[in-house]
Amino acid sequence: MTSDAGSTALSVSTLRAGFGAAEILKGINLNIRSQQVTAIIGPSGCGKSTFIRTLNRMHETSGEAWVKGTVMLDGQDIYAPEVDPVLLRRRVGMVFQKPNPFPSMSIRENVLAGLRLTHRLKADAADAVVEQALTRAALWGEVKDRLAAPGLSLSGGQQQRLCIARALAVEPSVLLMDEPCSALDPIATARIEDLIHVLRERYTIVIVTHSMQQAARVSNQTAFFLMGELVEVDETSRVFSSPKDPRTEDYITGRFG
Amino acid sequence: MLNRTPTHTDREFESELGHLRQRLLRMSGRVEQMINQSAKALVMGDVDLARATVLLDRAVNSDEMEIDELGMRLLARWQPMASDLRFIIFAFKIVTDLERIGDLAVNICERAIQLGNEAGVEPFNDIPEMAKGVAWMLSESIDAFVHADEGRARAVIERDDEIDDAYHRIFRAQVERMTVDHDHFDRCLAVQNVGKYLERMADHATNIAEQVIFLVRGQDVRHAGKRISNER
Amino acid sequence: MSPLFRHHRATGARMERVFSTICGLAVWIPLIILAVLLVVGLSEGVSRIGVDFLTSYPSRKWEEAGILPALVGSVCLLVLTGLIALPLGVGAAVYLEEYGQRGRFARFIELNIANLAGVPSVIYGLLGLGVFVRALGMGRSLLAGACTLALLVMPVVVIVTREALRTVPDAIREGALALGASRWQAIRQVVLPMAMPGILTGSILAMSRAIGETAPLVVVGALTYVTFLPDGIDAPFTALPIQIFNWVSRPQKGFLINAAAAILVLLVTLLSLNLSAILLRNRLQQRMQG
Numbered sequence: 001m002t003s004d005a006g007s008t009a010l011s012v013s014t015l016r017a018g019f020g021a022a023e024i025l026k027g028i029n030l031n032i033r034s035q036q037v038t039a040i041i042g043p044s045g046c047g048k049s050t051f052i053r054t055l056n057r058m059h060e061t062s063g064e065a066w067v068k069g070t071v072m073l074d075g076q077d078i079y080a081p082e083v084d085p086v087l088l089r090r091r092v093g094m095v096f097q098k099p100n101p102f103p104s105m106s107i108r109e110n111v112l113a114g115l116r117l118t119h120r121l122k123a124d125a126a127d128a129v130v131e132q133a134l135t136r137a138a139l140w141g142e143v144k145d146r147l148a149a150p151g152l153s154l155s156g157g158q159q160q161r162l163c164i165a166r167a168l169a170v171e172p173s174v175l176l177m178d179e180p181c182s183a184l185d186p187i188a189t190a191r192i193e194d195l196i197h198v199l200r201e202r203y204t205i206v207i208v209t210h211s212m213q214q215a216a217r218v219s220n221q222t223a224f225f226l227m228g229e230l231v232e233v234d235e236t237s238r239v240f241s242s243p244k245d246p247r248t249e250d251y252i253t254g255r256f257g
Numbered sequence: 258m259l260n261r262t263p264t265h266t267d268r269e270f271e272s273e274l275g276h277l278r279q280r281l282l283r284m285s286g287r288v289e290q291m292i293n294q295s296a297k298a299l300v301m302g303d304v305d306l307a308r309a310t311v312l313l314d315r316a317v318n319s320d321e322m323e324i325d326e327l328g329m330r331l332l333a334r335w336q337p338m339a340s341d342l343r344f345i346i347f348a349f350k351i352v353t354d355l356e357r358i359g360d361l362a363v364n365i366c367e368r369a370i371q372l373g374n375e376a377g378v379e380p381f382n383d384i385p386e387m388a389k390g391v392a393w394m395l396s397e398s399i400d401a402f403v404h405a406d407e408g409r410a411r412a413v414i415e416r417d418d419e420i421d422d423a424y425h426r427i428f429r430a431q432v433e434r435m436t437v438d439h440d441h442f443d444r445c446l447a448v449q450n451v452g453k454y455l456e457r458m459a460d461h462a463t464n465i466a467e468q469v470i471f472l473v474r475g476q477d478v479r480h481a482g483k484r485i486s487n488e489r
Numbered sequence: 490m491s492p493l494f495r496h497h498r499a500t501g502a503r504m505e506r507v508f509s510t511i512c513g514l515a516v517w518i519p520l521i522i523l524a525v526l527l528v529v530g531l532s533e534g535v536s537r538i539g540v541d542f543l544t545s546y547p548s549r550k551w552e553e554a555g556i557l558p559a560l561v562g563s564v565c566l567l568v569l570t571g572l573i574a575l576p577l578g579v580g581a582a583v584y585l586e587e588y589g590q591r592g593r594f595a596r597f598i599e600l601n602i603a604n605l606a607g608v609p610s611v612i613y614g615l616l617g618l619g620v621f622v623r624a625l626g627m628g629r630s631l632l633a634g635a636c637t638l639a640l641l642v643m644p645v646v647v648i649v650t651r652e653a654l655r656t657v658p659d660a661i662r663e664g665a666l667a668l669g670a671s672r673w674q675a676i677r678q679v680v681l682p683m684a685m686p687g688i689l690t691g692s693i694l695a696m697s698r699a700i701g702e703t704a705p706l707v708v709v710g711a712l713t714y715v716t717f718l719p720d721g722i723d724a725p726f727t728a729l730p731i732q733i734f735n736w737v738s739r740p741q742k743g744f745l746i747n748a749a750a751a752i753l754v755l756l757v758t759l760l761s762l763n764l765s766a767i768l769l770r771n772r773l774q775q776r777m778q779g
Contacts, residue, residue, distance in 0.1 A: 061666060063591055090669030100660040104682040104776075114668035117678050150776075163664070170668055213336055240338045242475025252338045254270065255263045 009034035009174055009204040010055060015069035017047075017054050019062065024050045026228040027069075032174075037196060037205045039219035039236065041212055043251065046225040048208045052176050055206065056092040057085040073174075090118065093172035097179040099159035101151030101166070108147040110162055114170035129169055136202075137165035138195045157188025161195070168203075175199065177207040181214065193218050212252060216240045224248045270335050274344070277327050281348055284320035285399045287313060288355045289392055291362035292458065296388030299369040299451060300381050307366035317359040324352050340472075347402075347472045354461040358395065361454040361461075368447045368454075381448065382430055383423045387455045390420055394462035401469045410473075413466035420459035427452035527756070534749030542750060546716045547732065551743030556751050558715045559732035562631070563700055563758075565719060566728055569635030570642060570699050575692055577639070578646030585647070586654045587676050606644035613641045614708030622709055629710030632722040637709050638699045645698070649691025653684040686773040693766035697759050703730035729755050 010032040017025040024047045032038050032055075040048040053059040054067055057078060070077045078088050101110045111130045115121035121129070130147065134140040139161040143154070151162060160180060167175060177196075181189040196205060196218050209215050215222050216236060223233040224245075232245045243249045250256065265271040291313055298307035328345045331337060337345060394413045401409035431449040435442055495502070545555020589595050617637025627633040657680050665675035681688075712727050713735040719726045729751060736748040 056667065058663065058667060061663070086669055086671050088669075089667055094667035096660060096664065096667075098660060100658070100664040102661060102664070102679055102683075104679070113665075113679070114670075117665060117668060117670040117674045119674075166664075166668065212338065216338070241342060243339055249339050250263065253341045254265045254267055256266045 006036065007034045008032065009073070010206075011070075011072040012055075013070045013072070015051075015054060015067070015071065017050055017059055017065070017067045017069075019066075020064040024228055025054070028230050030223060030230055030233060032204060032206055033221060034173075034204045035200060035202070036220040037200050037207060037218055039215035039222045040206065040208045040225060041210070041215045041222060041251075042225035043256070044210070045227075047228045048225050049178055051225065052094075052178055052206055052208050055174070055176055056089050056094055058089070058094065060085070090114075090170050091172050092174045092176060093167035093170060094176045094178065095160070095163050095167055095180050097182050099156060099163050099183065101154075101159050101162050103150070103152050105151055106148045107143050107151055107154070107162060110151040111165050111169050114166055118170075133165040133169035134162075136168050136199070137161045138191065138198070139165055155188070157184050157191060160184060160188070160192060164192075164195070164199075168199075172203065174204045174206065177205065179208055179210060182210070189214070212240070224251065226251070267335070270331075270337075273327070273331055274341065277324065277331065277345070277348055280320060280324050280327065281351070282399065282403070284317060284324065284352070284355055285395065287317050287320065288358050288362070289395050289399075291317070291359055292388060292392045292395065295362040295365040295369065296385060296392075296455075299365055299372070300385055302369070302373065304370050304373065307369040310366050311363050314359050314363045317356060321352050321356045324348055340475075343472050343475060347468050350468050351465045354464045358458050358461050361458050364454050365451050368451050372444060372447055383427055384448070384451060384455070387420060387423045387427075387452065390416065390423070391455050391458045391462060394420070394459055395465070398462055398466040398469055401466065402472065405473050407470055407473050410466040410469040414463050417459050417463045420456055424452045424456040531753065533746055534751075534753050537746050537750035538753065542747075543754070547714055547735075551739075551741055551747055554736075554744070554747055556729065556732055556754065558718055559727050559729045559751070560754070561718050562711070562715075562726040563729045565631055565722075565726065566635055566638060566706075567696060567700055569631060569722065570638040571692075571696055573635060574639035574642045574646055574695075578643045578692070579650050579688060581643070582647045582650035582654065583676060583681070586651045587672065587680070602644050602647050606648060609704075610641055610702050611704035611708060613637055614705030616640065617705060617709045628723065629712075629725055630723040631719050631726045634706055634709050634711060634726060634728075635722075637705050638702060641702065641705060642695045642699045645695040646692050649695065650684070650688045653687025653691065654680065656687060657683045686770040689773070690766045690770040693762055693769075697762045697766075700759065700762070701730055701755065703728075703734055706731055707734075729758075 008031045012028055012030045012032070015025055015028040016023060028051060040051060042048050050059060055071060055078075057067075059065050059067060067079060070079060072078075073088070073091065076083065078085075101107075102113055105113060108130050109116075111133050112121055112126055115129065131140060131144075134143060139158060142158060143149075143162075151159065154162060160183075164175075164180075181192055184192065193214065196207070199205060200220075207215075207218065209218075219236045221233065222236045222239045224231045224239065224243075224247075226247055232239065232243060232248045234244070239248065240252060243252060265274070291310055294306055294310040294313070297303065298310060328348050331345055335341075394416055397409055398413045400406070401413065428449055431445045431452075435445045438445070542555050543560065544557050545553060546557055547559075548554045585595070585598065589598075614637060617633060617640065621627045621633040621636045622629055627636070661679060661683065662675055665679045666672070670678070706728055710725075711731045712725050713731055715725065715727045733748050733751045733755070736744040736751065739745075
């Protein structure tokens with residue numbers, strides 16, 4: 001397969017971020033290619049969760065969080081003062097580690113939540129939106145007869161797909177996934193990985209994972225973070241067969257030292 | 258290549274990789290021994306040595322199966338990556354080459370038994386030199402693996418031409434002899450076959466050297482220059 | 490290998506039995522006391538309860554006296570207090586919990602709200618007298634009474650609402666924000682509905698405290714002998730506790746029976762308020778978990 005020169009969805013330059021006096025990310029430069037899956041791997045505490053949360057400005061919702069540097073989305077720096085983070089998050093969606101469907105809402109209401117919350121739902125379009133989002137999240141067949149059931153009545157894997165449907169209903173261009181399969185069993189994990197293969201054709205996906213095998217299976221491009229630095233980023237097959245940096249090699253082969 | 262620090266955090270994995278390495282080295286040692294012994298048995302007309310060498314092949318065959326099984330287990334249980342993965346693939350590949358070299362040594366022994374105890378009757382010409390060269394190629398490529406030395410592996414690949422030349426000389430010499438000496442036609446053929454076997458052994462040793470370069474560099478250098486670009 | 494039989498754990502098992510007995514007593518003794526109180530009240534006052542008791546005005550003759558104005562007054566107070574205290578209390582709690590900073594100042598506020606909840610209710614009465622009755626010119630009216638009770642009840646509502654908001658996991662808030670909702674949209678449409686069972690339960694319990702308060706109402710000027718119903722929020726009023734207090738201080742035994750009957754009515758009202766709080770919470774929780 002020829003390497004995809006493609007376009008860049010997100011361009012991160014000299015990104016630094018942290019909480020209060022602690023600097024977590026020490027200057028990241030990374031291009032996220034559009035309509036591809038980029039995996040972020042690294043040991044605990046390397047900053048990968050912080051990094052992904054800077055891409056949709058969720059990092060700053062925590063107290064004392066700060067960010068410096070630029071992140072360009074479609075030619076605009078999302079950290080420019082005139083940019084509204086609320087509007088940004090409608091373009092860059094997020095799925096979290098533990099599935100978090102809204103408990104007070106049914107399946108249908110959960111899917112529509114993103115649009116309802118922001119008053120962008122046209123009543124007659126609701127059914128179509130629900131069906132399309134659930135189909136894209138590979139959940140429609142399983143729930144189409146019980147859309148009024150509470151969101152929490154689904155299994156863990158189904159709940160996570162519901163959260164994905166909810167995120168997709170808002171029609172983002174980028175989907176961020178923070179360890180989406182950590183809380184799931186292997187079968188549910190395989191389903192979501194399969195879903196990612198399909199989603200990649202329409203969305204740009206950035207996935208943080210602590211499983212190297214998952215990163216190897218699912219992504220086109222893998223970035224290895226270590227102690228707040230981006231050590232290496234390359235085509236996934238190259239990173240896992242012949243990484244350039246010895247630190248990457250050590251981490252991947254399980255030589256943590 | 259494997260014994261560098263830091264070692265794998267998973268000690269069972271580290272130890273299993275060590276076993277694989279050890280088996281590989283033991284198998285190549287046996288095969289090297291078979292090369293030397295089969296050539297000596299042929300040239301000295303030592304039928305007993307030939308028979309003993311044939312028995313050694315059994316150990317080599319069981320080495321092959323053991324290594325395959327060990328490699329399979331490592332892949333299934335630990336899904337190794339990067340250099341570990343290249344090493345296991347390397348092991349799978351050279352095990353085939355080693356086993357083939359062993360079979361070829363058995364073939365030489367069979368010729369030795371066929372030619373019998375009449376030592377010195379045959380002009381073995383380049384055969385002893387060839388055998389030494391082939392044994393050197395094998396031991397050098399294994400050393401290149403042990404020391405992760407790309408240079409030594411390349412030296413082995415270059416030596417292959419020499420062996421090919423030696424084979425051609427033997428071929429011509431035996432053909433000439435066959436046209437002159439009709440009584441010993443089958444004996445000439447046998448010598449020529451031995452030359453062929455040694456030439457093939459050299460090819461296998463070259464394969465091993467190429468795999469060492471793949472292991473060390475992470476780059477496929479086989480079929481150099483013969484790859485047709487699929488890009489349009 | 491050490492043996493597994495029960496008697497081998499003698500001392501541990503004995504301690505466990507002692508502990509569970511003490512806990513059991515701690516549950517049963519207050520229940521028994523409550524039951525005794527109920528029975529005593531029941532035996533004395535139940536004979537007096539009837540339609541005429543509930544619909545008559547107070548009178549100097551105990552057999553003709555009724556609790557209608559007191560009952561109406563209490564209900565009106567309850568409703569008014571709720572209308573004032575709940576929106577203000579919930580709003581303040583939402584502001585403090587969702588928008589507030591977590592710093593020394595926030596902790597200071599939290600401490601003071603807790604203090605306010607513990608202030609003796611008569612102090613609120615004095616405050617109400619000075620501020621609502623006199624300074625704001627409401628006079629000795631239902632409104633002044635309701636405002637005073639609202640002040641009393643608000644700290645509890647704030648605390649209870651904050652607790653309920655805290656039970657909403659941060660993951661839910663983050664999920665709403667990540668969808669591109671503003672903070673207010675997330676709170677109003679996701680966080681508050683989830684916290685509602687807790688808020689409602691706590692608020693109803695706070696209200697049920699208000700219904701039984703006597704001292705602040707006395708200070709603010711609830712009348713003890715009324716022969717009319719309040720005709721507006723600026724009208725004078727009375728309440729059940731006041732009526733009970735008034736009857737208890739009369740010498741005739743008949744009024745004591747009346748008081749017992751009124752206490753029963755008050756207790757029943759309280760218990761049904763609490764019961765409705767529990768039922769409501771259960772229903773809301775069930776709807777969420779399905």
